[in-house]
Each structure stands twice: as structure tokens, then as C-alpha cells.
Amino acid sequence: MEERVIQDFVHRVTTDEVLRKELVSDPDGVIMREGFSPRVARVVLRLTPHLTIHGSIGAPGCWWNRC
Amino acid sequence: MSDDTQLPVSPFAARQQVLRERLHLLISMLHPALRVDVERAFAERGKLLFQSPNDSSDTDAGNPPGSWPLLTMLVAQHFSPGIDTTLAASVAIATECFVCALDLLDDVEDEDRTAVIGELGAARALNVSTTLLALAQRAILSLTLLHIDAQLILRLLDTLQESTLVATAGQHRDLLAERREASDLTREECVEIAAAKAGAIMRLACLSGAICAGATEAERAEFAEIGELLGIAHQLDNDSHDLYYLLQSVDTSSGMPAEGSAKTDLARGKKTLPVVLASSMSTPLQERRELSDGEKQEYRRALDEGIMTTWGISLLYRERAYDLLRAISLRSPLAPELSLLLGFK
Numbered sequence: 300m301e302e303r304v305i306q307d308f309v310h311r312v313t314t315d316e317v318l319r320k321e322l323v324s325d326p327d328g329v330i331m332r333e334g335f336s337p338r339v340a341r342v343v344l345r346l347t348p349h350l351t352i353h354g355s356i357g358a359p360g361c362w363w364n365r366c
Numbered sequence: 367m368s369d370d371t372q373l374p375v376s377p378f379a380a381r382q383q384v385l386r387e388r389l390h391l392l393i394s395m396l397h398p399a400l401r402v403d404v405e406r407a408f409a410e411r412g413k414l415l416f417q418s419p420n421d422s423s424d425t426d427a428g429n430p431p432g433s434w435p436l437l438t439m440l441v442a443q444h445f446s447p448g449i450d451t452t453l454a455a456s457v458a459i460a461t462e463c464f465v466c467a468l469d470l471l472d473d474v475e476d477e478d479r480t481a482v483i484g485e486l487g488a489a490r491a492l493n494v495s496t497t498l499l500a501l502a503q504r505a506i507l508s509l510t511l512l513h514i515d516a517q518l519i520l521r522l523l524d525t526l527q528e529s530t531l532v533a534t535a536g537q538h539r540d541l542l543a544e545r546r547e548a549s550d551l552t553r554e555e556c557v558e559i560a561a562a563k564a565g566a567i568m569r570l571a572c573l574s575g576a577i578c579a580g581a582t583e584a585e586r587a588e589f590a591e592i593g594e595l596l597g598i599a600h601q602l603d604n605d606s607h608d609l610y611y612l613l614q615s616v617d618t619s620s621g622m623p624a625e626g627s628a629k630t631d632l633a634r635g636k637k638t639l640p641v642v643l644a645s646s647m648s649t650p651l652q653e654r655r656e657l658s659d660g661e662k663q664e665y666r667r668a669l670d671e672g673i674m675t676t677w678g679i680s681l682l683y684r685e686r687a688y689d690l691l692r693a694i695s696l697r698s699p700l701a702p703e704l705s706l707l708l709g710f711k
Contacts (some may be wrong), residue, residue, distance in 0.1 A: 302553060302682065305551070305675065305679055305682060306643070306675050306679070307676040309671060309678055310671060310675075313475065313670075313671045313674070315666070325704055337684070338685045338686065338689065341681075341685055343678075345681055346674065346677070346678050350674065360388050
């Protein structure tokens with residue numbers, strides 16, 4: 300289930316510093332290795348800068364327009 | 367003296383004007399004392415009569431004023447570009463009345479200190495909400511004046527009624543969940559509640575547009591699903607951002623959110639998805655007991671992870687909707703305004 304995949308991945312990135320650094324340096328490689336579905340891969344790509352650098356989530360309402 | 371400053375013209379401006387005219391006609395039948403309060407409700411941010419202080423609402427972040435009825439109207443025009451504007455606008459105004467009514471109820475039930483509740487008070491807000499639910503039906507019944515087929519009118523009313531029952535059941539489950547421990551709830555249950563609440567509302571916005579334009583059963587089902595997926599995405603996006611911003615205002619001495627926030631979900635013990643996810647990893651915030659510094663840090667980390675996960679799941683639901691929209695646009699390209707409204711590229 301895709302929800303579970305995202306939940307597990309966020310938890311791993313949050314708690315595993317090695318994975319977090321790898322995601323910064325080679326996000327495409329991590330996504331390829333994890334074997335995500337194309338849809339989950341798009342979500343993870345969107346989350347990556349917030350998971351690894353900003354420490355904050357994207358702008359609210361971004362899903363609807365002006366995104 | 368002329369003012370050379372040109373504000374950008376909104377791609378939605380013409381439709382917004384049509385919708386406002388239709389709305390004003392509908393509410394003109396109300397007693398003036400009630401009409402003033404109804405107009406106030408429609409002047410909230412995002413609603414059709416909202417006016418930005420600098421009168422350039424299209425440069426504001428977020429959705430254009432009247433985005434819900436715009437969605438209904440644009441879906442109708444997707445299926446039938448030449449649809450009678452009065453027909454599409456009437457159905458779209460029913461959507462706006464319905465959404466505005468439920469928003470007021472939600473504010474009162476959640477004890478949110480929003481501007482409109484502050485001005486009207488709970489009692490008048492509830493009465494305005496009742497009025498709006500009646501106006502939603504009236505907007506659809508007004509189609510008899512256009513000699514619209516009675517079967518179509520009945521189908522639209524049936525869809526409105528069904529959405530009301532689904533959304534109120536979702537709201538009831540949400541209210542009952544306040545009495546439960548966050549650790550008793552699951553991710554699936556939270557998404558189910560979001561689907562019943564916000565999913566039903568956006569489903570209605572899309573489905574009623576498709577119905578009034580004569581879409582086939584398969585086409586209606588497709589747009590109903592898109593609406594539900596986007597509604598869930600919308601709710602989870604709100605839940606993650608509300609908690610995120612609330613935590614920005616955390617009083618560091620107590621480790622608890624500051625008093626005075628407009629949204630009181632956390633203080634009321636709302637079991638939104640980020641809170642439920644966090645509770646599976648750490649001590650629930652709602653216990654409001656004295657936490658050690660270590661517990662506070664652990665708990666904050668769990669909340670941050672819950673927020674990020676919820677935002678990710680919100681994006682997942684949006685992507686599911688976009689996958690459907692991609693398939694539809696291959697068969698029949700979407701109007702640029704509809705794509706823009708949905709953030710679909």
C-alpha cells in the first residue's frame with residue numbers, strides 16, 4: 300500500500316542519518332533502489348528537500364493551485 | 367489623474383462575475399437582516415464574495431475566491447462547453463451554499479475563533495448555516511424556471527442530499543474521535559473520516575458539474591472519484607499545515623502550543639492524522655501532563671514526523687487524482703482554467 304510505503308520511508312529518513320545524507324547527494328539513486336512506484340517516486344521527490352534540508356513542509360494549499 | 371497601474375486580469379474573473387450575480391439574485395429573497403449575515407459568510411477568505419484588502423485577490427496565495435463553485439462550473443463546461451450559463455451557475459451556487467453552510471457548522475462545532483464566528487456569534491452562524499442549506503436546494507429548484515428536465519433536477523437534489531449525509535456522518539465520527547485516545551485510531555480510520563468530510567464536499571463540487579452537463583455514468587464516476595481524492599488531499603494538507611503552524615507558536619517553557627490560535631483542533635483533542643501517527647511513536651500531546659525535557663524532544667520529533675508523513679500522504683492523494691486527470695485529458699483536453707484551478711500541469 301502506497302500510504303504505508305511513504306510512512307515507512309519518512310520514518311527511515313527521519314531516523315537514519317546515513318540515508319538522509321544519501322538522499323541529499325543522490326535522490327534519484329535512492330528512489331531507484333527503493334523500487335517506488337512512479338506515483339510514490341513523484342511524492343518522495345517532492346518531499347526530499349523538506350526531509351533533508353528545510354525541515355519544514357511546503358506551502359499550504361499548494362495542492363490546489365499556484366504550485 | 368489616471369492610474370496606469372494595471373492589476374493582472376484573473377482567468378476566473380468572468381465566471382466569478384456570473385456566479386456573484388447568480389448568488390445575489392438567490393439571496394435577494396431573504397429578509398434584509400438575514401441577508402446581511404449571509405453576505406458576511408460569503409465574504410470569508412476563499413468564498414465567492416471575498417475581497418482582498420488590496421483588491422488584487424489573484425496575487426494572494428491560495429485559491430481564487432469562489433473556487434468551489436468555479437470547480438463545479440468548469441467541470442460542467444468541460445463536458446458541455448456551450449452549456450446554458452444560468453444552469454451551470456445555479457448548480458455551482460448550490461455548491462457554494464453547501465460548502466459555506468458546512469464550514470460554518472464546522473467552525474461552531476470545533477469552537478474555532480474565525481472572523482465570521484467572532485462577528486456573528488455561534489447562534490447567528492448556526493441560523494445562517496441552516497439558511498444556506500435551504501438556499502443550496504433552492505438554487506437547484508430554481509432550474510424549474512429554465513424548464514430543465516425534472517429528472518435532472520431530482521438527480522441533482524439527490525446528489526446534494528447524499529453528500530450532506532455523508533459529510534455529516536464524517537463530521538460526527540470526527541467529533542466522537544475527540545473522546546478516544548489517539549493511539550486507538552489508525553491511519554486508515556483518519557483517511558476514512560477525511561474522505562467522508564472533505565472528500566464528500568469536493569466530490570459534490572465535481573459530480574454536480576458533470577451531472578448538469580449531461581455526462582455519462584462512467585464520466586460522472588470518474589469526476590466523482592477525482593473530487594473525493596482531491597478532497598482527501600485538501601483535508602490532510604490542512605491537518606498537516608494547521609499543526610505545523612501551531613507548533614511554530616509553541617511556548618517553549620511548557621512545550622505546549624500558545625493560547626489564542628484560531629484553530630483549536632489540538633487543544634480540543636482532535637485526532638487528526640499527524641497526531642494519530644505521532645501517538646504511535648510517542649506520548650500523546652493531549653495528555654497535557656508535565657513532560658520531562660527528553661519526553662518533550664521525543665514527542666516533538668514524533669509530531670514533526672507525523673506532519674511530514676501526513677503531508678506526503680496528502681501529496682499521494684493529489685497524485686492519484688492527477689493520474690485520473692491525465693487519462694481524461696488524453697481523451698478530451700482540460701480547459702486551461704480547470705487545470706489552473708486544480709494545479710494540474
